[in-house]
Amino acid sequence: xxxxxxxxxxxxxxxxxxxxxxxxxxxxxxxxxxxxxxxxxxxxxxxxxxxxxxxxxxxxxxxxxxxxxxxxxxxxxxxxxxxxxxxxxxxxxxxxxxxxxxxxxxxxxxxxxxxxxxxxxxxxxxxxxxxxxxxxxxxxxxxxxxxxxxxxxxxxxxxxxxxxxxxxxxxxxxxxxxxxxxxxxxxxxxxxxxxxxxxxxxxxxxxxxxxxxxxxxxxxxxxxxxxxxxxxxxxxxxxxxxxxxxxxxxxxxxxxxxxxxxxxxxxxxxxxxxxxxxxxxxxxxxxxxxxxxxxxxxxxxxxxxxxxxxxxxxxxxxxxxxxxxxxxxxxxxxxxxxxxxxxxxxxxxxxxxxxxxxxxxxxxxxxxxxxxxxxxxxxxxxxxxxxxxxxxxxxxxxxxxxxxxxxxxxxxxxxxxxxxxxxxxxxxxxxxxxxxxxxxxxxxxxxxxxxxxxxxxxxxxxxxxxxxxxxxxxxxxxxxxxxxxxxxxxxxxxxxxxxxxxxxxxxxxxxxxxxxxxxxxxxxxxxxxxxxxxxxxxxxxxxxxxxxxxxxxxxxxxxxxxxxxxxxxxxxxxxxxxxxxxxxxxxxxxxxxxxxxxxxxxxxxxxxxxxxxxxxxxxxxxxxxxxxxxxxxxxxxxxxxxxxxxxxxxxxxxxxxxxxxxxxxxxxxxxxxxxxxxxxxxxxxxxxxxxxxxxxxxxxxxxxx
Amino acid sequence: xxxxxxxxxxxxxxxxxxxxxxxxxxxxxxxxxxxxxxxxxxxxxxxxxxxxxxxxxxxxxxxxxxxxxxxxxxxxxxxxxxxxxxxxxxxxxxxxxxxxxxxxxxxxxxxxxxxxxxxxxxxxxxxxxxxxxxxxxxxxxxxxxxxxxxxxxxx
Numbered sequence: 090x091x092x093x094x095x096x097x098x099x100x101x102x103x104x105x106x107x108x109x110x111x112x113x114x115x116x117x118x119x120x121x122x123x124x125x126x127x128x129x130x131x132x133x134x135x136x137x138x139x140x141x142x143x144x145x146x147x148x149x150x151x152x153x154x155x156x157x158x159x160x161x162x163x164x165x166x167x168x169x170x171x172x173x174x175x176x177x178x179x180x181x182x183x184x185x186x187x188x189x190x191x192x193x194x195x196x197x198x199x200x201x202x203x204x205x206x207x208x209x210x211x212x213x214x215x216x217x218x219x220x221x222x223x224x225x226x227x228x229x230x231x232x233x234x235x236x237x238x239x240x241x242x243x244x245x246x247x248x249x250x251x252x253x254x255x256x257x258x259x260x261x262x263x264x265x266x267x268x269x270x271x272x273x274x275x276x277x278x279x280x281x282x283x284x285x286x287x288x289x290x291x292x293x294x295x296x297x298x299x300x301x302x303x304x305x306x307x308x309x310x311x312x313x314x315x316x317x318x319x320x321x322x323x324x325x326x327x328x329x330x331x332x333x334x335x336x337x338x339x340x341x342x343x344x345x346x347x348x349x350x351x352x353x354x355x356x357x358x359x360x361x362x363x364x365x366x367x368x369x370x371x372x373x374x375x376x377x378x379x380x381x382x383x384x385x386x387x388x389x390x391x392x393x394x395x396x397x398x399x400x401x402x403x404x405x406x407x408x409x410x411x412x413x414x415x416x417x418x419x420x421x422x423x424x425x426x427x428x429x430x431x432x433x434x435x436x437x438x439x440x441x442x443x444x445x446x447x448x449x450x451x452x453x454x455x456x457x458x459x460x461x462x463x464x465x466x467x468x469x470x471x472x473x474x475x476x477x478x479x480x481x482x483x484x485x486x487x488x489x490x491x492x493x494x495x496x497x498x499x500x501x502x503x504x505x506x507x508x509x510x511x512x513x514x515x516x517x518x519x520x521x522x523x524x525x526x527x528x529x530x531x532x533x534x535x536x537x538x539x540x541x542x543x544x545x546x547x548x549x550x551x552x553x554x555x556x557x558x559x560x561x562x563x564x565x566x567x568x569x570x571x572x573x574x575x576x577x578x579x580x581x582x583x584x585x586x587x588x589x590x591x592x593x594x595x596x597x598x599x600x601x602x603x604x605x606x607x608x609x610x611x612x613x614x615x616x617x618x619x620x621x622x623x624x625x626x627x628x629x630x631x632x633x634x635x636x637x638x639x640x641x642x643x644x645x646x647x648x649x650x651x652x653x654x655x656x657x658x659x660x661x662x663x664x665x666x667x668x669x670x671x672x673x674x675x676x677x678x679x680x681x682x683x684x685x686x687x688x689x690x691x692x693x694x695x696x697x698x699x700x701x702x703x704x705x706x707x708x709x710x711x712x713x714x715x716x717x718x719x720x721x722x723x724x725x726x727x728x729x730x731x732x733x734x735x736x737x738x739x740x741x742x743x744x745x746x747x748x749x750x751x752x753x754x755x756x757x758x759x760x761x762x763x764x765x766x767x768x769x770x771x772x773x774x775x776x777x778x779x780x781x782x783x784x785x786x787x788x789x790x791x792x793x794x
Numbered sequence: 795x796x797x798x799x800x801x802x803x804x805x806x807x808x809x810x811x812x813x814x815x816x817x818x819x820x821x822x823x824x825x826x827x828x829x830x831x832x833x834x835x836x837x838x839x840x841x842x843x844x845x846x847x848x849x850x851x852x853x854x855x856x857x858x859x860x861x862x863x864x865x866x867x868x869x870x871x872x873x874x875x876x877x878x879x880x881x882x883x884x885x886x887x888x889x890x891x892x893x894x895x896x897x898x899x900x901x902x903x904x905x906x907x908x909x910x911x912x913x914x915x916x917x918x919x920x921x922x923x924x925x926x927x928x929x930x931x932x933x934x935x936x937x938x939x940x941x942x943x944x945x946x947x948x949x
Contacts, residue, residue, distance in 0.1 A: 409853050652837055698839035744886050745848065745857040749840050754848060754855045762836040762850050 104190045107134040112463045119176040132161045149199040156211045184467040247310045253302035253328040276309040407447045408737035455490035458536045472511040485535035502608040514551035548630035554623035556580045581621045585609040646731040649695045653763045660768040662714040682724045691724045715768045811896045815867025818932040832876040858889040866916030883937040
């Protein structure tokens with residue numbers, strides 16, 4: 090069956106939501122504060138995935154979800170005891186289900202090596218009895234299960250199924266008699282046929298049209314799931330109403346809260362009649378009314394699905410608005426008008442409003458990191474299983490909101506880092522015990538917002554970095570000179586050097602040699618920074634600092650030669666107009682700047698960017714004291730500072746390509762483009778260059794200029 | 795785009811003719827977004843000599859390439875009278891600095907000839923074909939040279 094790709098996409102989006110609900114529920118269950126409703130919610134999530142996947146003929150997914158659901162059903166009916174082992178299996182099953190959904194989305198074949206053992210494990214909980222039931226269900230024969238759904242006093246007596254096949258139903262060769270027969274097997278059933286739609290004149294009769302509808306009352310059923318199973322593949326070709334029998338009885342008399350609760354608990358699906366059918370759905374109408382009135386038990390968060398492109402257009406337009414505001418502001422200053430003060434005050438209002446709009450638009454793109462963190466939980470479990478280590482992943486600050494792009498693009502680096510931490514950081518249980526640590530390792534993943542930045546930390550309580558080994562490897566791989574004097578911090582940062590991999594043996598999890606430098610590149614591409622701190626014997630912690638939004642940043646407007654540029658405020662510690670006495674020569678060309686007793690290297694920004702070094706004396710220039718990850722502190726020499734303002738970041742990647750030392754561009758008030766300097770790249774090249782010989786340095790300069 | 799093209803399948807194409815490095819060239823009109831006067835650009839660090847810098851085109855940052863230098867001629871000293879042709883190739887927007895733009899010519903595809911085999915240089919490698927118009931001849935520029943992989947590395 091060919092499907093509209095947009096419908097399929099909607100299915101996968103829904104699956105994402107369902108998997109989030111599933112993961113949440115399973116976590117609650119594992120932590121032990123779950124009630125019957127949680128179990129039901131988990132069951133419903135799996136069931137919905139199965140149902141929808143069936144409609145798209147995603148057999149792998151259906152098969153797995155079915156087995157998973159069967160185990161959950163046993164749990165729900167308290168035939169199975171919740172213990173640690175079962176919960177572990179269920180959580181893994183949840184992970185695999187999520188993987189299967191991803192596989193299906195990418196049209197990739199399922200990973201049988203993972204799926205099959207899990208199926209067997211799930212089957213293990215079912216035992217022979219479950220097997221029978223399973224086989225039976227395949228043949229569309231159901232045994233009545235007495236399920237406790239958590240409402241002992243108002244257990245429904247059964248269900249009333251209204252069923253009206255459409256013309257398409259017949260055209261596809263379905264037989265209502267078989268459906269009715271299947272329904273009748275569910276319990277004691279009475280079938281009524283409704284013939285009122287039949288035309289009175291024979292001439293009006295269209296042979297292909299479906300005129301008949303049926304109402305089947307099934308007694309003794311406590312759940313409608315089996316009913317929905319029967320109609321699973323016919324949802325869109327017949328009109329279907331499934332209503333609890335006592336609902337039908339009490340419907341007029343008692344629109345009470347109890348009833349509503351019960352309705353919520355029952356999964357009621359209302360399927361709209363397809364156009365081909367026409368005519369009223371009869372008895373179903375009052376029930377629909379009733380559903381509308383029921384108070385929601387948990388008010389569902391109303392969300393809006395918007396095409397991200399529309400939001401991006403809006404963000405772009407708001408960016409232009411802000412640029413426009415600075416253009417007007419600049420023009421006004423130049424115009425020297427009589428009532429300038431008033432105008433500027435009005436303009437401030439305009440600025441304020443523009444900012445507000447911008448923040449609002451940005452908030453649309455912001456998403457909590459929760460789904461990302463949940464995915465990391467999965468990764469951590471998989472990694473722990475694969476390495477035979479016992480690891481607990483603790484997440485904090487899941488509600489922290491980050492730009493959607495950031496959330497998406499963080500997934501890969503975080504996955505890598507989590508795997509690394511479990512594979513290399515956390516020791517094997519026996520080693521941990523020997524070190525008098527808890528045999529279970531702890532991995533902490535936290536997100537928080539700190540003054541315009543999002544900080545994500547990954548900390549393990551493992552062995553910490555083995556600095557002498559990192560050093561040896563770096564020397565072996567020619568990353569540093571054998572006699573290089575490096576601080577601990579510099580050694581730690583060698584991890585981010587391209588081609589560095591510390592794993593003694595390459596494991597399937599990590600250590601493919603593309604490790605941390607890829608992580609660093611990904612973070613830098615997002616305008617973020619990554620730092621590492623390690624305490625030997627007590628663990629390693631990575632801290633990723635990201636801008637809240639990618640579209641706007643606070644920048645210092647500077648001039649270098651005749652060019653105007655922007656340096657991100659976030660990396661500037663202070664700006665200094667130096668005294669001659671604070672400048673010290675170091676060798677032929679290099680200069681050092683003394684600040685509070687410390688000497689920091691001075692980088693001439695113009696020279697570093699490949700243009701002529703400034704002829705101005707250092708005392709006529711301004712030094713920006715910047716902090717980057719490669720060099721703790723360093724002074725960037727620029728010609729002048731203009732202003733500090735919010736700039737709209739434009740990417741250069743699309744039309745041009747990457748430029749060393751430049752992270753992007755922005756448009757200034759006068760319509761000119763100013764490049765945004767990337768202090769990390771500027772200083773990291775310098776850090777690398779100091780390790781090269783003088784000849785290399787000259788060669789590099791020739792290439793750069 | 796060869797002489798073998800049957801007259802039946804020949805299509806009408808339009809080209810904008812221009813002068814760069816003192817020679818006649820042309821660009822297919824569908825690849826051109828707009829034509830504007832030269833205005834000072836923002837210089838890019840570490841860029842090849844034919845990349846003049848970037849300019850602001852209604853909020854988009856686009857690189858400006860000196861077409862003459864790119865084709866191996868002398869660099870153009872840009873003045874107010876020089877022209878920038880904004881082109882769109884493979885979703886990239888690039889501005890080309892040229893000496894002047896002359897006219898729009900409509901030719902049928904069977905008038906486009908392959909370049910005769912001969913010694914190759916930076917210019918001939920950038921030419922897709924030639925069109926003879928009376929006594930004059932103009933060369934079609936292959937704009938994809940502007941976004942070749944090699945340049946991206948250099949950038």
